[in-house]
Amino acid sequence: RKEVEQDPGPFNVPEGATVAFNCTYSNSASQSFFWYRQDCRKEPKLLMSVYSSGNEDGRFTAQLNRASQYISLLIRDSKLSDSATYLCVVGAGGFKTIFGAGTRLFVKA
């Protein structure tokens, strides 16, 4: 079993749609959680950190469920510019940071 698993997609959604991605992790001792965005042939960039109580940044909402060991990312009112690969990243302490393989999102006009 991979340490961090994501549905690779692709998710194809129309503009204005709401889309949700889940990510599961295997190490119950994991301490920190992030979502990164990676555009085609570009470097990953931090989208948002994920806090225990859940957090929101504009159209993006992140949730953490420690009991079930998953995190989620909800994107509301999708824009064409949201098309990218979304990476789930889990920190297990120290320098052990595990990247998921990513979920590809295509938003269509």
Add this chain to the structure above:
Amino acid sequence: NAGVTQTPKFRILKIGQSMTLQCTQDMNHNYMYWYRQDPGMGLKLIYYSVGAGITDKGEVPNGYNVSRSTTEDFPLRLELAAPSQTSVYFCASSPRTAANSPLHFGNGTRLTVT
């Protein structure tokens, strides 16, 4: 406001050749990292450094070497390139350990070994 700068952007190597991937950051971050990204896989940590003069192996260090003589620079050396090293390489830095703070990535080096 350069952030993390990597050079070169692209490189083609023949099997057995050597090269150095350059990485420099201007954010005064102590922590620096080298990752590789293969298609359909998550980023894998090659080496990391917690400060000038201190480096350590990550998950996939074989075939690579690093040095950290200054806070700013963290070059990655490939000796005797092999086709398995064909990948996209990202350098990153962070103000605290990677597990506790976001990473700032360079724009990557696409390496092909033939």
